[in-house]
Structures are given as C-alpha cells and as structure tokens.
Amino acid sequence: MSSDWRQKEKVISSMLEMVRDTSIPEALNIYGTPMSGLDSTFVQYAFEWATAHSFKVIYLAATKISEETVLCNDGLRSGVGKNDYTGPLTIRAVSDLVHMFGMGEQVSPLRDSIKNGKGLVLIIEVTMLPDLTTEYMYFHLIQWLRDIEKKGKVAIFLAGSWKSERVMRAISRVVHTRSTSLRATESTPSPTVQMISGPDVDPNTVIHEAVSNKQRIILSYSTYHSLREELPSLSTIDISSIHNARHSLADIVHNSQCIEVDPTCLISVATDISVIVSSDRIMYRVFDNDTSQVIWAFRVMTQYESELVMAWATKSTVPVKVVTLYDPNVGRDRGSELFGMAWGAQLQELALMHVGLLSREGTRRIRDYPMLAPVHHGALDDRYRRLGVLGLVEKGDDRSLWRLTRHGKSMLQVCLDEKMWHLPWQSKWLVECATTKGYDEPVRRALLMMAAIISSQAPCFTRGSNMNPTLGALGPLCMPLLREKANQGMMWLFVGMILSNQERIEDSSPMRVTATLNNGIVMDLAICRVILSFYKQLCQTIGLADISARQWASTPLNAEQIACIEEELLWAFLHQQVYFPNNTATRGPVTGIEVGSYQDVGVVQGHEFLSINISVAIGRATTRTGGFNALYKELERAQDGTVFARGLTQVDVSAYMKMVKKTGIPWPDVIERV
Numbered sequence: 001m002s003s004d005w006r007q008k009e010k011v012i013s014s015m016l017e018m019v020r021d022t023s024i025p026e027a028l029n030i031y032g033t034p035m036s037g038l039d040s041t042f043v044q045y046a047f048e049w050a051t052a053h054s055f056k057v058i059y060l061a062a063t064k065i066s067e068e069t070v071l072c073n074d075g076l077r078s079g080v081g082k083n084d085y086t087g088p089l090t091i092r093a094v095s096d097l098v099h100m101f102g103m104g105e106q107v108s109p110l111r112d113s114i115k116n117g118k119g120l121v122l123i124i125e126v127t128m129l130p131d132l133t134t135e136y137m138y139f140h141l142i143q144w145l146r147d148i149e150k151k152g153k154v155a156i157f158l159a160g161s162w163k164s165e166r167v168m169r170a171i172s173r174v175v176h177t178r179s180t181s182l183r184a185t186e187s188t189p190s191p192t193v194q195m196i197s198g199p200d201v202d203p204n205t206v207i208h209e210a211v212s213n214k215q216r217i218i219l220s221y222s223t224y225h226s227l228r229e230e231l232p233s234l235s236t237i238d239i240s241s242i243h244n245a246r247h248s249l250a251d252i253v254h255n256s257q258c259i260e261v262d263p264t265c266l267i268s269v270a271t272d273i274s275v276i277v278s279s280d281r282i283m284y285r286v287f288d289n290d291t292s293q294v295i296w297a298f299r300v301m302t303q304y305e306s307e308l309v310m311a312w313a314t315k316s317t318v319p320v321k322v323v324t325l326y327d328p329n330v331g332r333d334r335g336s337e338l339f340g341m342a343w344g345a346q347l348q349e350l351a352l353m354h355v356g357l358l359s360r361e362g363t364r365r366i367r368d369y370p371m372l373a374p375v376h377h378g379a380l381d382d383r384y385r386r387l388g389v390l391g392l393v394e395k396g397d398d399r400s401l402w403r404l405t406r407h408g409k410s411m412l413q414v415c416l417d418e419k420m421w422h423l424p425w426q427s428k429w430l431v432e433c434a435t436t437k438g439y440d441e442p443v444r445r446a447l448l449m450m451a452a453i454i455s456s457q458a459p460c461f462t463r464g465s466n467m468n469p470t471l472g473a474l475g476p477l478c479m480p481l482l483r484e485k486a487n488q489g490m491m492w493l494f495v496g497m498i499l500s501n502q503e504r505i506e507d508s509s510p511m512r513v514t515a516t517l518n519n520g521i522v523m524d525l526a527i528c529r530v531i532l533s534f535y536k537q538l539c540q541t542i543g544l545a546d547i548s549a550r551q552w553a554s555t556p557l558n559a560e561q562i563a564c565i566e567e568e569l570l571w572a573f574l575h576q577q578v579y580f581p582n583n584t585a586t587r588g589p590v591t592g593i594e595v596g597s598y599q600d601v602g603v604v605q606g607h608e609f610l611s612i613n614i615s616v617a618i619g620r621a622t623t624r625t626g627g628f629n630a631l632y633k634e635l636e637r638a639q640d641g642t643v644f645a646r647g648l649t650q651v652d653v654s655a656y657m658k659m660v661k662k663t664g665i666p667w668p669d670v671i672e673r674v
Contacts, residue, residue: 008030008180009045011028011180012028012030012042012045012046012049012157013049015028015155015178016046016049016053016055016121016155019119019153019154019155020053020055020119020153023117023151023152023153024151024176025145025148025152025153025154025155025156025174025175025176026154026155026156026175026176026177026178027155027156027157027158027171027172027175027176027177027178028155028156028157028158028177028178028179028180029126029157029158029159029163029164029167029168029177029178029179029180030042030157030158030159030179030180030181031126031158031159031160031161031162031163031179031181032161032181033161033307033311042123042157042159043059043070043073043076043123043159044073044075044076046121046123046157047075047076047079047089049121050088050089050119050121051079051088053119054118054119055118055119055120055121055153055155056087056088056089056090056113056118056119056120056121057079057088057089057090057120057121057122057123058085058090058092058109058110058113058120058121058122058123059089059090059091059092059123059125060092060093060094060097060122060123060124060125060137061091061092061093061094061125062093062094062125062126062127062134062160063093063094063095064093064095066093066125067091067092067093067096070091071091076089076091085109085112085113090109094124094125094133094134094137095133095418095421096418097109097137098133098136098137098140098416099416099418110122110141110144111144111147114148114152114153114154117153118153119153119154119155120152120153120154120155121155121157122154122155122156122157123157123159124137124141124156124157124158124159125159125160126158126159126160126162126163126164126167127160127161127162127340128162128164128302128304128305128335128336128337128339128340129337129339129340129341130337130340130341130342130343131340131341131342131346131421132341132342132346132349132350132353132415132421133421134340134342135342135350135353136353136357136416138167138170138171139357141171142170142171142173142174145171145174145175146174154175156171156175158171161304161307161308161311162304162335163179163181164337166337192319192320193310193313193314193316193319193320193322194319194320194321194322195322195324196321196322196323196324197323197324197325197326197327203277203323203325206275206321206323207275207277207323210274210275210321213274215272215274215275216272216273216274216275217274217275217276217277218273218275218276218277218312219277272316272317272318273312273313273316273318273320274316274318274319274320274321275320275321275322275323276309276312276313276320276321276322276323277323277325278301278309278322278323278324278325278326279301279325279326280300280301280324280325280326281298281299281300281325282298282299282300282301282305283296283297283298284296284297284299284339284344285297285341285344285345286299286338286339286343286344287338287343287344287347287375287379288635288637288643289376289379290597290599290643291594291596291597291599291601291635291643292379292382292596292597293575293576293594293596293597293635294344294345294347294635295634295635295636295637295643296634296635296636296637297636297637298637298639299339300332300333301326301332302332302333302334302335302336302339303331303332303333303334303335304334304335305335306332309322309324310322338375343375345424346425347375347379347380347383348383348386348387348425349415349425349428350380350383351380351383351384351386351387352387352392352393352404352408352411352412352415353412353415353416354380355384355387355393355402355403355404355408356404356408356409356412358401384402386574386575386671387402387408388402389574389663389665389670389671390571390574391405391407391408391662392404392405392407392408392411393405393408410432410436411428411429411432414428414431414432414435415428419537419541423451423455424454424455425572426451426454426572426573426576426633427451427452427454427455428451429568429571429572430447430448430450430451430454430568430569430572431447431448431451431538431541431542433447433568433571434447434448434451434542435542437564437568439564440561441544441552442481442552442553442555442557442561443557443561443564443565444542444544445539445544445552445553446481446482446495446557446565447565447568448535448538448539448542448544449495449498449499449531449535450491450495450565450569451535451538452531452532452534452535452538453491453494453495453498453531454491454633455531455534456527456530456531456534458524458527459524459527459607459647460494460498460523460524460527460528460531461493461494461497461521461522461523461524461609462521462522462524462607463520463521463522463606463607463608463609464516464520464521464522473519474486474487474493474519474609475487476518477493477496477497477500477517477518477519477521478493478495478496478497478499478500479496479499479500479549479553479554480553480554480555480556481495481496481499481552481553481554481555481556481557482495482496482556482557482562483496483556484556484562485562487609487610487611487614488610488649488650488651489608489609489610489630489647489648489649489650490608490609490610490633490647490648490649491569491633491647491649492649493609494609497517497521497523498528498531498532499549499553500549501517501523501528502532502548502549503548505523505525505528505529505532506529506532508525508529563652563654563655566651566652566654566655567651567655567658567659569631569649569651569655570631570651570655570656570659571659573631573632573633573649574659574670574671575596575671576631576632576633576634576635577594577595577596577629577630577631577632577668577671578592578593578594578595578601578603578629578630578631578632578645578648579592579593579595579627579628579629579668580592580593580612580615580616580619580627580628580629580630581593581626581627582616582619582626582627584612584616584627589602590602590603590604590605590612591603592630592645594635594643594645595629595668595671595672596668596671596672599643600643601632601635601643601644601645602642602643602644602645603644603645603648604644607646608646608647608648609648610630610648610649610650615628615630615650616628628650629650629656630648630649630650631648631649631650631651632645632646632647632648632649633646633647633648633649634646634647
C-alpha cells in the first residue's frame with residue numbers, strides 16, 4: 001500500500017473519530033484517478049473501521065453495475081447479509097434508494113440508521129455523468145441532513161474518480177465538508193496492456209482475430225451499430241452475443257462476446273477482456289442553447305473518460321489490446337457534468353421532479369433548490385413553462401410557485417418508475433397515456449409500440465439507394481391497423497412495418513443483420529428485435545397480454561382511434577416541431593424552421609419517410625398560408641455545425657386545433673421558448 005494512502009488513512013480515521021466523539025456530521029470528498037485503488041481500498045477500510053466502532057455502512061453506487069462490481073469484493077460480500085439497510089453493511093445502487101422515495105416511502109434507511117445513538121458511514125459514488133436518480137438522491141440527502149439539525153453520528157464520503165465542486169458546495173451548506181485526493185497506489189503488476197493506435201495499424205485485423213478466437217470484446221462509448229461501418233470486421237460477430245451492459249453485469253460475466261458499454265460504470269470489473277475498442281468521437285445528448293432543445297452532437301472524449309478506459313484495461317485478468325481510434329497522448333479537457341443525462345436528455349423530467357419535490361415541501365422556491373444547476377436558470381424556466389403548457393404543473397396560490405396537477409403527479413410516478421428511468425420523455429408520455437387514459441386495446445398497443453420505437457437510438461428502417469424518391473405506395477408494407485397513415489412519416493410507417501414483419505423479425509437468424517423489403521426499404525433486424533422485446537416488456541408493465549400482431553392489428557383503426565393517437569403524439573412531441581413554409585425548396589437540400597426557436601434546421605430527404613414536396617403541395621392546396629408542420633424525433637448537429645431534424649412525422653391539423661383550444665394559446669406562441 002502506498003505512502004499516499006497511509007497519509008490519507010490518517011485523515012479519514014481522524015474524521016471518523018471526530019464524528020463518533022462529537023455527534024456532529026462531517027463530509028469528506030475523497031477522489032483519485034481510476035488507477036488509485038480508491039474503489040476497493042477505501043471502501044474496505046471504511047467497513048473495517050465501522051465494524052470495530054459499531055457504525056453502520058451504506059454504500060450508494062452510481063449505477064446497478066457499480067453496485068454489482070463492489071459486491072464482487074470478497075472482503076465486503078461477507079458483511080452484506082440481506083443487503084436491505086438493516087445489517088452492518090448495505091451496498092445498493094442510488095436508483096434503488098430513489099425507487100423507495102418514488103413509491104412514497106420516507107428516507108427511513110438513513111433516518112433509522114442513526115436512531116438510539118447509532119453511527120452511520122455513508123459512502124456515495126460520484127461520477128461525471130449525473131442522471132435523474134442521482135439528483136433526486138442528493139435532494140433527499142440534503143433535506144435529511146437539515147432535518148437532523150447537525151446532530152448525529154454521520155460521516156459522509158463523496159468518493160470516486162470525479163471531483164464534483166457542485167455537489168461539494170451544495171452539501172457544505174448543511175455540514176462541514178473537506179476534500180482530499182488520492183494518488184495511484186502500488187499494486188500487483190497488471191497483465192500486459194498493448195496500445196493499438198495510429199495510421200499504421202489496422203484495428204480490423206485485431207478485432208477479426210479476437211472474433212475468430214471467441215475472445216471478449218468491449219466497445220466503449222460507441223455502439224456496435226455506429227462503429228459497424230467504420231470497422232467492417234465487427235459484422236462477423238454473432239449478433240446474439242452482443243449486449244448493452246448498462247444495467248447488469250450478468251451479460252458480461254456469462255455469455256456475451258461483444259459488449260456495448262459506457263466504462264464509467266465498469267472501472268472495477270476484473271474480467272477476461274481481450275480487446276477494448278475506444279472511439280474518440282462520442283455521440284451524446286446535451287442541452288443546446290440555440291434551439292433550447294436536447295440535441296444529439298459529437299464531442300471529443302474527455303481526459304476523465306480516457307483514464308477510465310485505461311483503468312479498465314489494467315484491471316483485466318488477461319492480456320488486453322486497447323484499440324484507440326484516436327491518439328491517446330493528445331491533451332484533452334477534464335470533462336463536464338453537462339454531459340450527464342440529468343442536464344441533457346432528462347432535463348424535462350428534472351424540471352418536473354423539482355416542482356414535485358419542492359411543492360411537496362411547500363415552503364421552498366424553485367431557485368432555492370439545494371443543488372447548483374450546471375445549466376442556466378433560463379433553460380429550467382423554459383422547461384417549467386413547457387410543463388405548464390402540457391398541463392402537468394400550474395401556478396399555486398403564491399404565483400411565484402409551481403405545483404403539480406393530477407396529470408403531473410401521474411407523469412412524475414412514471415418518471416420515477418425504475419423500469420422507465422432511461423426512457424425518453426416522449427416514450428414516458430405515451431406509456432402514461434396508454435396506462436391512464438382509458439383507450440381501447442388497439443390504441444394502447446399502438447402507443448406502446450411507438451414508445452418502444454422512440455426509445456431505440458438507431459433507425460430500424462432506412463431507405464435503400466434504389467428507393468422511389470416519392471416513397472411510392474408504402475401502405476401494402478404495413479399491417480392494416482395504420483395502413484392509411486403509412487405515407488405520413490416515421491412513426492406511422494415504422495409501427496405498421498414492424499407489426500407486418502413481426503414473425504419474420506422474431507424467426508430470423510441472429511446472424512442476419514438486415515433484410516431488404518419489396519420497396520427498397522432496408523430493415524435492421526437486430527434493432528427490430530430489440531424494439532419488439534421492449535414493446536412486450538411495456539405491455540407486461542401495464543397488464544396487456546403477449547399476443548401476436550395478427551390478433552390485434554389486422555383491422556384498420558377508425559377515425560376516432562387514429563385521432564386519439566395523433567393527439568397523444570402531438571402532446572408528446574409538442575415542443576419538437578419543424579415548419580416547412582409554402583416556398584420550401586423541395587429539390588436539393590431542404591431547410592425547415594424549428595418552431596420554438598425560429599432556427600433553421602436541415603432535413604436529409606433520403607433518410608426520411610415523409611415526402612416534403614407532396615406535403616408542401618397539399619399545404620398549398622388546403623390551407624390559407626400553405627406549408628405544413630411536422631414533429632421530429634430528434635435534432636442532430638453535424639461536425640460542421642449544421643443542425644438536422646430526424647424522424648419526421650405528420651399529424652392531422654385537427655390535433656393542433658384541439659391543442660390550441662385546450663391551452664387557450666394560439667399556435668405557434670404556445671411552444672415558443674422563454
């Protein structure tokens with residue numbers, strides 16, 4: 001053990017003894033590089049000290065994978081017992097604790113741990129990428145610390161390889177907080193780590209050799225589908241052996257040859273990794289100030305993330321080759337918490353959570369929220385206004401305070417359901433409507449299928465090079481359920497084609513990557529299988545039986561049923577609208593207007609299933625001003641800075657008229673940014 005650790009051990013021991021003797025809570029931020037041994041050495045030491053002094057230990061891991069990783073430590077596993085907050089040691093993911101809050105339970109695991117003079121060592125894993133559950137947990141932690149009025153034997157350790165000044169400042173408002181760092185410890189030499197990078201090395205050769213020898217391959221920060229064109233050798237991998245390891249270690253430990261993963265969750269895993277493929281171009285979702293939207297954009301891997309990749313490699317139990325599609329020696333930024341889901345993809349849910357928590361407390365204003373937000377207050381203000389338009393929040397008796405409506409409370413429960421945390425906002429909206437609105441079964445199933453499609457990160461269908469540019473007669477490719485809507489964009493067509501090809505998708509060989517349909521449309525079988533699996537999970541969640549599409553989608557929906565789906569689609573994507581005016585050029589590059597921000601956005605017609613020229617022509621013939629609106633699934637910023645709208649879908653103008661009538665705000669004022 002290094003002299004640096006021995007020195008820090010004195011600081012930690014001194015703090016623990018002070019808490020024990022004075023009953024005054026203290027907090028210490030202890031952080032180190034991923035190679036420092038902090039994740040194992042420190043937790044083991046804290047548990048041994050707590051056991052000797054009759055303190056309870058609760059370790060809150062950032063993710064479920066991190067929880068499972070810590071539980072792999074033989075010295076800790078014996079002390080866990082039931083792992084239910086009642087024993088001397090509990091190791092749980094933050095999401096588990098937050099689920100208890102979401103279900104209406106009190107913070108009894110924390111409150112009860114210090115009853116009758118008992119002491120608590122609370123260790124919280126800190127990462128660069130906070131999500132909704134992390135922010136929720138910090139809110140409750142700070143409220144609990146305020147409630148105990150600075151009296152209690154509570155020692156809090158913010159531990160990890162990321163130093164969050166934001167979290168430290170928030171907690172220091174309540175308890176005395178210090179900070180210390182830990183350098184790398186002396187450890188047993190790791191297996192050989194071979195770096196493979198540069199223009200003279202072909203990574204495909206390394207990957208092909210690993211595939212042939214059935215060795216374990218990790219794709220970090222990129223998915224199989226995004227790297228498949230860049231690295232053709234990946235196409236030789238059995239699709240059935242590819243797993244996304246964001247939620248459990250089970251796939252890694254057992255049967256998967258190729259794993260897609262964000263290694264911030266896996267820095268402590270010692271396993272038989274033979275090849276790590278790491279790309280410098282990371283696709284992520286971040287808040288975009290220009291459009292006030294969450295947008296897909298490329299960024300460069302941070303120094304923090306690069307260190308995690310190397311730490312993972314050094315902890316492998318076999319010699320490992322690290323294939324870096326970048327120069328690992330180039331200097332790079334340390335990183336930013338803005339990359340976390342809470343401040344990007346989950347910003348809308350975060351605003352809803354703020355209102356729910358603070359209105360429940362009843363005395364605090366939004367701006368008094370104890371965590372310091374990485375985004376500007378204007379971004380949150382815009383989200384509060386959106387929630388008001390959606391009917392989820394309303395002004396209380398004090399006009400400066402928001403409070404949840406009945407619909408808002410229902411939506412918050414969906415957002416806090418552990419099965420729904422990682423779903424996009426639009427998917428959560430459709431699931432909530434399918435659960436609570438009393439629609440008949442075909443409508444509910446169609447909404448759930450759309451929710452599953454939205455949740456997939458890659459397109460399940462693409463247009464072939466020989467496809468008719470006017471999209472042709474797409475109806476025959478779809479089940480009768482939505483056949484008449486097949487030419488009105490992605491959501492309608494994708495639902496119809498997946499249902500029509502359900503048996504073909506489920507019965508196809510795992511080795512088959514794609515299939516080409518009659519009209520030149522290319523179907524990604526792997527993604528479609530994931531969508532169908534997720535659709536069935538959603539059906540099970542809301543109590544619908546697992547039946548084939550032919551049993552419920554063989555009869556066309558009537559006008560009233562279609563109108564219900566259109567209304568919910570519009571509400572789900574209300575603030576994701578692009579307008580194509582009467583004079584839109586329909587040849588060459590197409591540009592529309594992002595309605596909420598009035599920013600120009602491009603459209604690649606060859607990637608869309610909505611004919612811009614036909615829709616503009618219909619608008620000229622049927623409306624006074626011409627042009628038309630379409631909702632988009634996502635925005636994406638290209639490397640040259642151009643923003644493109646993806647996944648266009650049209651709904652009937654009657655849905656907009658009903659929305660305007662319900663809100664009392666004219667279009668498009670209803671969705672303009674703050």
